Amino acid sequence: MEAFVLTVKTGSFVATSISLNTSPQMIAKYIAFLENYLGLKLLNRTTRSQNLTEFDKQYYERCLFILGEIKATKTLAQQYSDEPRGNLKISAPVSYGHFNVIPVISHFMKRYPKMSVDIQLNDRYVDLVQENFDIVFRVGELTDSGLIARKLNPYQLIFAASPSYLAQYGVPSVPNDIKKHQCLIYQYVNPSKKDYLWPFTINGKLVHFPISGSLTSNNTLALAAAAVEGLGITMLPESMLREAITQNKLLPILQNFLPPAREVHLLYPADRQRPSKLNIFIEFVLDSMS
Structure with a gap:
């Protein structure tokens, strides 16, 4: 046939x-x-x-x-086979993938050693179908894509600076104080304009304040390293800064004014006949990250 x-x-x-x-x-x-x-x-x-x-x-x-x-x-x-095998092609944003997804994949591959994973970390919008990904992690609001979306733990941005920087320039107590400080700017926040804004929650409302700084980068890892070196205040994911904060290399600031946590979803095709390797990975992620 x-x-x-x-x-x-x-x-x-x-x-x-x-x-x-x-x-x-x-x-x-x-x-x-x-x-x-x-x-x-x-x-x-x-x-x-x-x-x-x-x-x-x-x-x-x-x-x-x-x-x-x-x-x-x-x-x-x-x-119903004893052990999943094969390859999964996965996409995730750079910082979220590095600090949130890679540890989960590590545990998954240790549990299922016959599986292999190709993970692509990229901050651009990825078309799961056109680019032949099995699964995509997406941070932020979703558009109606026809894909199945499973909600994961939210993604919280925090503000932090090194003890040496804060000792020299002072600790901002309210969002408006940020105007007086060197801010480490993530270029993708507003890549086409000269003005950069940071979000703060004040009395339950989201308010944006203009920021300025001498260092701009399109790489969040570079900004985290710059903050540890005392070059300014950074706004980055809590998961990325957690270790540096634990080691007292960074101190969290303005904790009463954090922006709302961003939604995170796991996306995959709406196919009733999904291979077992994908079903097992989905359940593993949901158990670990939701």
Whole structure:
């Protein structure tokens, strides 16, 4: 049936033989076997082309259905296999991926050593379908993409600076004080304008204050390192700064004015026949991050 379906699609025994890694003569034998089994001629062939009869068309559709069911049956069996195996292609934002996703993937691969993972860290918007990702972690509000979205723990931004910087320039007590300080600026916050704003929560409302600083970067790891070196105040994810704060290399500030935590979702295609490796990874992430 696979040989018949591919021959209809390609119009050629040669092309079908290449896809199935066999010879054109073997493809002809497969078709002849079907013809003998059915008692009907398939693929009205001439020396230059082949034409589909009405029976061919209906039989082709039935073959597609049957082969689809066979594939679904195999997928079902894989879901009950002892151990998942194969590769997963994953996308996540850079800082979130580094500090939140990589530790979870590490635990996942230790539990399932036959799995391999290709994780791409990038702050640009990733099209899961077009770029052939199995799963995407996305921070921020979602648009209606037709994908399944599972909510994870929120992503909290905090403000921090080194003890040496705060000792020299003072500790800001209210958001308006930020105007007097050197701020370490993440370029993607507002890449097309000269004015940069930081969000603060004041009396339950989100308020933005302009900031300025001598150091700008498109890399959050660089900004975290600069903050530890005493170059200014940074606004970065709590998960990224947690270790430096624990080691007293950074001190959190303005904690009563933190912006609202950002939503985080796990996105994947709405496919009822997802492979077991993907289902297992999804459940592992949800257990670890929600």
